[in-house]
Amino acid sequence: MESLLVSELNLESPIDVSKSDTSRKDGESDTSTLVYGQEAFETFKDKVPILVRQVLSTTDDQEIEVERMRGGGYNRITAFRVIHKATDENAAREEKYILRVPRWDERPILGDVLLLEFLKKCFKIPVPDTIAYDITDKNVIESPYMIQRFIEGRSLLEGYLELGFKQRCQVAKQLGDVYAALSKIRSQHIGKLGQVGNVESYEPSPVDQYAIHAMEDTSTPQSWPYDDSLLFPRISKILSGIFEYRNSVAVARTPIDDFRSEYNTAFMKVVEEMDQAGLFRDVALSLCHLDFEPRNMLLIAENDRAHISAILDWDSATFAPTFVACKPPSWLWAWNSDDDEDKLQANDEPESPDNQEIKRIFEEAAGPEFARFAYNPAYRLARSLVKLGFFDLRYNEDIKEADAMLEEWAKLKASYSVTEETVPEQSAPVDS
Structure with missing residues (x-):
């Protein structure tokens, strides 16, 4: 697909509110x-x-x-x-x-x-x-x-670089354990965990009273009983359904959304090609924290001990293909506060023995599924594809990300010998 010019779309940039509420004294900030x-x-x-x-x-x-x-x-x-x-x-x-x-x-x-x-x-x-x-x-x-x-705790974003080697190893092990735990929380449907029915209160209830509610703006409103069975869903069908729905909305808004229709058509083609390449074979739907970054983790460090006291901001957490949650936390062994960690050469071996050990400890705790999905460039592009499906094309940065993903996949897919053959239905049990 020929790339659309960002300037012609005139999409607004997102408002940065991250510093607004504390940058002034009480009563002076007007951001809220x-x-x-x-x-x-x-x-x-x-x-x-x-x-x-x-x-x-x-x-x-x-x-x-x-x-x-x-x-x-x-x-x-x-x-x-x-x-x-x-x-x-x-x-x-x-x-x-x-x-x-x-x-x-x-x-x-x-x-x-x-x-x-x-x-x-x-x-x-x-x-x-x-x-x-x-x-x-x-x-x-x-x-x-x-x-x-x-x-209690301080932001891991602010405190990680002050930790010693032993403390960083402890944080890496704990974080790997969390990755492994989240990958085992599974569903047969993409969406958010909720309760069955339209209720106005919540009391602790058994799992059979939970429901999965479709994510906003990705399909018509619907929900399903929570099913954590160990069958693999058909990821390509689920993702294609999201882009088909978005495409129907864009077509209904023609000519305003012509560009979105064009992109959604291209995204559906990528889903088909990734499926044919086998990238969605034996892939589960796991619980994914979509903003799993140091800024959303609290750190307690005393003497030679350190641990994450809390992981915050679960507002965006949703069930999604397991590879979505496997963005490498490269900051553990190659801190870089300016770059998108998922675009770093995260599979490169760190230079220092200490960072090599931190990476090894994390990966061992995170488990084999993380290793399968984290470093393969195709799964990095698949993460970008799912993100675009979840959140649509809202800002200029989304358009740039879409163009970059489509361009890179066009070059990469040849290495997977993508053909017209389809992948068999995925119904084998997930390894526990």
């Missing part, structure tokens, strides 16, 4: 108000203590201190402390919490609550504890919310 249409912090912070007293049943002699924190694209984040004064029987103490308020009204609070409990109870993955939540706006802050216990 202007970009997200949310209440200004100077008035919002006065409502938080009222909510806390109602939900956590605090008493008047317990002080509540509210602190602004850096938010993200999905949630407004506010910290608060409940301070218990000293009594004759007890010493003074404080409890720390996080209040998460979705930027957008349609954010699935209930699904987030369920997923975090599912991860913590069933797979021992370090995630925040949910103390209270409300999926309605019938409360003092007039918005759905989650209250989570504050987790």
